[in-house]
Amino acid sequence: MKPDNYILKLENISKDFYGNKVLHNVNLTIKPGEIVGLVGENGAGKSTLMNILFGLTVIHETGGYEGKIIFDGEEVNFATPFDAIEAGIGMVHQEFVLIPGFTAMENILLNREPTRYNVVAEVFGDRLMLLDRKEMRRRAVEAIQALEVDLDEEMVVTEMPVGHRQFTEIAREIDRKSTKLLILDEPTAVLTESEADVVMKAIRKLADKGMAVIFISHRLQEIMDTCDKIVVLRDGVIQEEMAPGETNPRKIAQVMVGRELARKISEDTKMREFKDTILEVNTLWVDMPGEQVNGISFKVKRGEIFGVGGLTGQGKLGIANGIMGLYPAEGTVIFNGQRIPLNSPDKVLRVGMAFVSEDRRGVGLLLDQSLNWNIAFTAMQIKENFIKSILGGLIKWRDDKAISKVSREYIQQLQIKCIDENQLACELSGGNQQKICMAKAFALKPDLMFVSEPTRGIDVGAKSLVLDTLRRYNEEYGTTIVITSSELEELRSISDRIAIINEGQIADILPPTAEAVEFGLLMLGNTSETKKVVQNG
């Protein structure tokens, strides 16, 4: 045991990506056998911190980090994850890194298979030694028993329930006898509650045997139940370390969203009144990988700005993508009193909905085409605007003059910085590209617009411009807007109501004037403490 009895000590870790500071003087210590829970919003710096610790190459490619990492009594700076593994750090990722067609045993011992000597290996090298299946089984069983779970080592991964896949991953780290610190990134995110319970118990048992664990989760209850210490990160700074006994979910949520001193939004936004419903969604299921939506129901009023928030991966992005037909969806969507067929982008666009995608470069823009085309394309396709009909519609010509005129109008109106309307979309900055995406949606003159992550990846000045544009459009044309964003403050500044999505469902719908901590609690899946402030419909 080391004199100071710490297995890991982080001293003043700072990290910036191209001048953008994401971690600031982070100090953290972990003892053997201790479980540290790490909590924070998206972009709080959790993943960056873990990437530094695990030696991901992206860290070094972007200029390394400042500060000191002392692991097992020695200062370390891992250049690759393999160095980190060698030193005794194991990491279980959020997505499964398992070979689907292999058994649990084969996965646990992946690339560490025990082998038996044979003559051929003498000539052609060690890789031609036969696998020692008996020894493999013995070690796999040993690792599984250390976890004290019920896992069949001969079961193929594709046939396993998800919980067992998680066990396999953890068992793999345990089989490495050198593992002293285990990092678990959202290990329960895809599990059902009972499965998660078993995983948590297994982790506790490992800790009792002396393993140090860093546990990242958005499920607050799990953290409270299992961890010895809870560390809350916000904006790259450790806000508070606390013991689970001395705190409660409300306090953690408070620290996590913070901003007690944030401007008082409540006072300068007056509640607007809306009468009829424009969009009614009933038990919508969307099959979007990583953003699964599980039977959501809500109503949007004509003319309002409806905010959709929540942590990444909880399904908030799936809603717009599902309704717009970009991912397979089931359920009923009623728009202007008319039932909308799902899984058909064309029909949805035709009835008067438009979508500004979060995937600006992939779905939003024709990058190698002019701004003209980008702005007019969808309107041309759906509404047959900007088209000259000749011979009674037998031949259709593109009306380039009209397109240019409209493009110039939008460029001026949205203050898009470009040479002229013939410039290529890929040459613009992120903020201006976003405005082109919005212009494209506006050109459809929609009754309802879905806007997803409108300010992602654009700088602060451009952010407020984008939001102002949306608000102005909403006020001038009465366009209903459903805005999805990871940034709570942004939602609170623009929306009339905000729905928080957790685990593919609406945790609750709150007015923007609700306290930040209420939103924080909802994001963390704690519905029990919050009251329903605004009811659906």
Add this chain to the structure above:
Amino acid sequence: MKTQDLTKTTHPVIRFLINNAVPILFIVLVAFAIPLSGFSGEYLFREMVTRVSRNSFLVLSLLIPVIAGMGMNFGIVLGAMAGEIGLIFITDWEIVGMPGLLLAMIISTPIAALLGYFAGKILNKAKGREMATGLMLGFFMNGVYQLVVLYSMGKIIPIGNNNILLPRGFGIRNAINLEGVRQVLDNLLSFDIFGIGIPIANFIAIGLLCLFIVWFRRTKLGQDMRTVGQSMEVARASGIDVEKTRLISIVISTILACYGQIIFLQNIGTMNTYNSHEQVGTFAIAALLIGGASVARATIPNVFVGVILFHMVFVVSPRAGKELIGQAQLGEHFRVFVSYGIIAISLALYAWRKQMEKQNLRRQAQAINREALKIQQGSTIGGKES
């Protein structure tokens, strides 16, 4: 959705039929064509013995890249070329019999290894498009082969035997008589059953290769190839050198194909210098696919079922075509149509099945999710929506 139900079907018989649709289709085809053709059972049996002993080695050489997830290796054409170069040399030096055959293998092994290394390097740069790239690589190397054999041999590379040189003094003739090694392997250990000669030595070689493949799959390298074949990302994350592993699989396959081509040509007895290798890849791959293999999974039984069915169609269809419509050419067309068609269909089928599997997986996850939610909602009073 209809398609979804199809892959979800758990009834074992239906499942078996779907999974083996291609070989079953061909068995039906052959079952109709054999009586039409009027060939005798003895004739067909003799043909099959010759053809299985002649072609199986080549088809078996395809298995290892499939394990490594590189699909069907059209690059075996390169191995075939190497084998032919070995045969040209021993014919030139007039080394006959088994020693000649073995020497041809020894000469061509390093050439095949080099070509395999080259092919592997390029295929590593074209991950996910190995098959198309391999096909093009075969065409490209064909040009290089012609340059070497047609221009360098006799000029830069000394060739003394005027029987194989073109009259102008350099370049190899269009057809080479492999008299010295003709059927030496076939006749090494021949055994008669009902008057049909069984080339035992040949089958021993094929048997040994099968054993090698079975053994190889159990080695560390074999396990690494299976890992790489299923997920390159996971393999890399666990420290396996993905590129090197893929490279080795192609080198092994190319060398085996080179031996396969030598075995093939010693049976035929003459070598078509500029054409013999051309369709080696296509025919071997078509045979393997007809045997029920897919791009991601190919087994030793697939090889033998495939070779028998493919060549049965080859033998039977011209005559059946003639009997049926009066034109042997129709059967001829049919063979070419079948070999290319089956490759295209198998690839499309594989892509479709893979997509279905992915969708099913997500559907399953969703169903689990739904169940869990139902339980949760059941426990709260009344449920969520009013």
